Amino acid sequence: MKITFPDGKISEFPQNSTGYDVALSISEGLARNSAAVKVNGTLQDLTAPITTDSEISIITLKDSEGLDVLRHSAAHVMALAVKRLYPESKLAFGPATEDGFFYDFDDLHLTDADIPAIEEEVKKIVKEKVEFQRIVVSRSQALEIFKDEPYKIERINDLPEDEIITYYKSGDLIDLCRGPHLQNSGAIKAFKVMRLAGAYWKGDSNNKMLQRIYGTAFSDKKDLKDYLEMRERAEANDHNKLGRELDLFVTDKRVGKGLPLLTPRGSTLKRTLIRFVEDEELSRGYEYTTTPFMANKELYQVSGHWDLYKDGMFILGDKESQDDKEEVLSLRPMTCPHQYIVYNRRPHTYKELPVRYAETSTLFRNEASGSMHGLIRIRQFTLSEGHIMCRPDQIEEEFEAVLDLINYFMKTLDLKDYSYRFSKWDPNNTDKYINNPEAWEHSQSVLKKILDKSGMPYTEAEGEAAFYGPKLDIQMKNVWGKEDTVITVQLDYALADRFDMKYIDANGEEKRPVIIHRSSIGCYERTMALLIEQYGGKFPFWLAPDQIRILTINDSCHPAAEALKVKLSRVGLRADVDSRSETLKKKVRTAQMMKIPVILTIGESEVANDTVSVRTLDGTVVQDVKVDDFINKCLIFDRNRDLEISFK
RNA sequence: GCCUUCUUAGCUCAGUGGUAGAGCAACGCACUUGUAAUGCGUAGGUCAUCAGUUCAACUCUGAUAGAAGGCUCCA
The missing domain is CATH 3.30.930.10 (Bira Bifunctional Protein; Domain 2)
Structure with a gap:
């Protein structure tokens, strides 16, 4: 049969050659790093025989589709680990996600303390190079095989009549699944359980809540390390953390849940x-x-919101009241x-x-x-x-x-x-x-x-x-x-x-x-x-709650600093003075940590010459800027809503 | 609302069945500083709340509240 490669090259292969055979014919390295094979646009197992002339491309572990296959396989491996450790647990559903995978279980009640044991078991399974075997069965056979897995039974019954039912056997784990999967678990070089969560069966809150285990997997350890570092960097920008550090908002349980209070900076x-x-x-x-911030319920009855959303409305008065004369308001x-x-x-x-x-x-x-x-x-x-x-x-x-x-x-x-x-x-x-x-x-x-x-x-x-x-x-x-x-x-x-x-x-x-x-x-x-x-908290100049911080070299400059602050405020710029008797280094650091876009320094020479020394957040310092020039530039940056500013 | 985790000083976090600690911040004193942390000192906490176990609870158990992540919802 003829195999056409993505570059258009056509080669002859024996009937029933597998994707793995094809990969191997190109190079051993490719075979080793391949995750699956795409045959005429359909992803399938490397071990599946190819029966007719086909266009194929080998999907490697580094391709996004290959990584999905690896992660989906990792989900199965994790399920096998869970089944080994908790045989009474029931399998629900375990797909790959954008940055990993999850698997939902019933009759499983893990806490964080159980995670290391699961990771250890997964490591063992990876070492064992457990094979993924694809098996096609009839509906009745499937129902028999999965008789102890109620969620799989429900799924089988939901499948359309003409659907070909397949399951995968990997070690002792038998999982209803369309695939494709890796040849064996050996390629899952990096694996991590990320967190435990709850999730409703079929995403319906009327159904039972299952235990979901989120994890991620990569084909090499460095990718996992990079991923975790990327997550860490992203989470450092969490507004919930940064917003409090930068003094933008606070919460207080006496005020209530979901009711943040904006500080002066946040309010600005x-x-x-x-x-x-x-x-x-x-x-x-x-x-x-x-x-108005509130209205009679009649308004929402007319709009239709009352019927659909009254449980989500803050209602003043008895919302169940049938008495039309009783006043019922809603925020x-x-x-x-x-x-x-x-x-x-x-x-x-x-x-x-x-x-x-x-x-x-x-x-x-x-x-x-x-x-x-x-x-x-x-x-x-x-x-x-x-x-x-x-x-x-x-x-x-x-x-x-x-x-x-x-x-x-x-x-x-x-x-x-x-x-x-x-x-x-x-x-x-x-x-x-x-x-x-x-x-x-x-x-x-x-x-x-x-x-x-x-x-x-x-x-x-x-x-x-x-x-x-x-x-x-x-x-x-x-x-x-x-x-x-x-x-x-x-x-x-x-x-x-x-x-x-x-x-x-x-x-x-x-x-x-x-x-x-x-x-x-x-x-x-x-x-x-x-x-x-x-x-990351570094607001552009026009948006920054504090735009300009004025630092003084010594106490004698304070009156000039205060006067400058007033001058800036009068033209609508937001400025304050750090007059603490700290070193300049310390005051610069404080301002930089608060991510204030412009730091002015005033010493004796600046006072004498009506200039300022201007430092921007990137650390650039421009000396001897005339105050009026500085103000004019600031006003332009502010009006233009410039994302980048420079005083050079 | 449900699942997992968490709650110790303003913030970040240590800590142990025998009564609480650091760094930063604050305040005071000294220093008067030239672009990312000057030094010394002071003060600050019923260890989220309530109940239980115990001779003894911040520590163990339960409940409640709040927070983080996930699920559901999101006009």
Whole structure:
């Protein structure tokens, strides 16, 4: 049979040669480092015979697909180790993930103290070079083989009728699995259990919680070491840690869970962002509203939020009360209905659309106690919220303008590591959505057309839409690798009807506006968290809570330093003076540790000449800068929101 | 809400069934400093809270609260 290689070369091999044979024919090193083989685009075991003319490529342990195979195999090896140590445990599911793998077990109750024993057992299995044998079985045979593994049985029963059922045997472990796998466990040179966690069977909180073991594996020890060091560096930027070290926020259990308090520095950061966003939005045709932090439950009954989300709302009064006369209020979980009421205060003509309302709105959501996280998931937060009421023919242009605004913010903040997600409804879970399939079909196709036209790469996610419409979500990852939505733009054909919103068209007829719900910079707290992590605390000059720290050489310079501080404050720059009787080295160090972008030093010669010595965070020092020149440069950096500054 | 782990001074962390320690920060004194830690001294803690075991609990057990990671949820 003919084997075609990725470079186009064609070689003749005997019928039923394996991927391993093919690799070996090229070099022994390749065979040794191969993880799997891709035959006509399908990944399969190296040991599987190839039966017909095929295009093949050898996947090595260093390829990302090969690393996935290795990690998936490592998950099996770990399962074998767990089964050896805890024979009563039950297997659930164990795939490779982006940076490792996990395996879920039932009837397993490990604590951290048990991890070393598992790692030892895995080492043994790696040394044993346990083979992975792929075996094809009938459904009835599979049900018999896995009769003691209830989760595998459930899975077999979930498989489509025509699915070929395979399992892998590695030592004493028999695991229902599609593969492919390594030839044997010997290639798993580096293995580590990362952490224990809980996870619901099939990801459904109505199901039993299983024990999940997260681990990672590499084909050599250095890769593992590099990975762990990379994790360590990333976690050093954890906003939850840095944010407190840099004196941006605190928490206190007497205030409550998910209720961080911003310090003066944190507050300055937030205010700077808010002013930036509000000014930019005003310049782009938004009008700002100020609406109440709470509303009667009737408002949310009309919008539909009450039925779906009342458990997640902070309610004042008895939410179960059937008495219509009893006043029941809710702290607002979003501002949409408030702004609709503002829109409805008077009639609108087609000529005045689009109406763009924005608000820096404080919102309250009763998040589940276990889901709160630093500044990222909190119970009171501030959203750069907005709603655009427009005609159907304006949707595209308005949506594009929103994207342009968002891109401007992302670019100004130098955020690059984000992705787009097209969030759609789930037709099989209609309880969560306004159940009008034709409307969903329409709104999703409109949004899809806009996204495709923009050329932006996006992933599609079923079941992630808002209950009233599809969304474009901008997703970012925190230092732990967990993805969150930072910004969302939603297309809503539904709520205008519920609130009886209208405009008069050119023919004098009443029409429903289409509503675009949008955030521009997201939730300020969450965005701040991601900024802290992305910058590692080193904010650009315009955003830094303290922009300039003035250091004095000796006490006689203090009056000049204080006078300079006042001068800087008057022009809107944020400066303070370190007048401690410490050495200059010490004061420089303190300022650098606080990541203050500009450090000024004043001694006798500076006072005499009306100059400053300017040090930037990178350690560069520029001497004898005229105070006025310094101020002018700072004002330009501040106004331009420059990411890099220099006083040379 | 569920799973694992954690909670000792403002911060970072030691520590042991016999009553608590360091570094940094703070404060005081001396030093008056030229670009990443001057020296000496002082003060600071019912060891998260509550209950139990014990002659004795910061240490062991349980509950509660809060925190970290994961799962679920996320308008």
